[in-house]
Amino acid sequence: MIDLYAWATPNSRKVTILLEELGLAYRLHPVQIRLGEQHRHQFLAINPNNKIPALVDHETGIQTFESGAILIYLAEKTGRFLPKSGQARAATLHWLMWQMSGFGPMLGNLEHFSKLNPGRSADAEAHFQREIRRLYGVLNGRLGETDHLNGDAYSIADMATWP
Ligand SMILES: N[C@@H](CCC(=O)N[C@@H](CS)C(=O)NCC(=O)O)C(=O)O
CATH class of the missing domain: 3.40.30.10 (Glutaredoxin)
Incomplete structure (x- = not known):
């Protein structure tokens, strides 16, 4: 269990x-x-x-x-949702790390400054808005060329990014 x-x-x-x-x-x-x-x-x-x-x-x-x-x-x-080898495994892991180190934390920071504490720091709000726009651009570009982030099949990288 x-x-x-x-x-x-x-x-x-x-x-x-x-x-x-x-x-x-x-x-x-x-x-x-x-x-x-x-x-x-x-x-x-x-x-x-x-x-x-x-x-x-x-x-x-x-x-x-x-x-x-x-x-x-x-x-x-x-043995599921993470390919065992090759480019699909590398891509699953790099998109997962992209979510963990960039997309997720930057959204958290943006929420902190823009939604929960608006007006506290205009510089921080602008910084995180810029970074989040850039990251959404990266995600949009990737999903414009493939249905799944690893370029092969539904994986833990998609499950990490969706919520
Ligand atoms: N990098 C961690 C982040 C975990 C995280 O930020 N959890 C938040 C909720 S989503 C939390 O526990 N917050 C409580 C706190 O900060 O005290 C992960 O991906 O598991």
């Missing part, structure tokens, strides 16, 4: 999308981040970085956190 610690957020949804696509049984443990439950010591034992999502797989004894690492773990465990 798999225990998933999550809340209704984009990073958590990446993992529930994959678990549902794989048809794996899992228990969902809601971590209410607005109430600070991610700082409880029981949760820090699973993710010392106090962020959701985190996952414990009792079948293998493995526990892991960071949405991208969880996607790779589950894809490798089941």
Whole structure:
């Protein structure tokens, strides 16, 4: 059985999308981040970085956190949605890293400055808006040439980027 610690957020949804696509049984443990439950010591034992999502797989004894690492773990465990070799594997991993290091965090920063704290820093708002426009341009360009980010088939890179 798999225990998933999550809340209704984009990073958590990446993992529930994959678990549902794989048809794996899992228990969902809601971590209410607005109430600070991610700082409880029981949760820090699973993710010392106090962020959701985190996952414990009792079948293998493995526990892991960071949405991208969880996607790779589950894809490798089941042999699905991450090609085993070649260009499609390289592309799945580089688009996944693109989402994890650029698209996701920049959207989070833009939300922080433009939506949740408008007017606090015009420079930060302009900076993140520029960067997000650029990243959407990159994504639009890629999806203009192929149906799936890795250029081959539906993969964990698409599941990471959609939510
Ligand atoms: N890079 C991490 C980011 C995780 C993350 O930012 N989680 C947010 C919710 S989407 C969170 O737990 N926020 C609570 C907090 O920052 O205290 C991942 O992809 O798993």
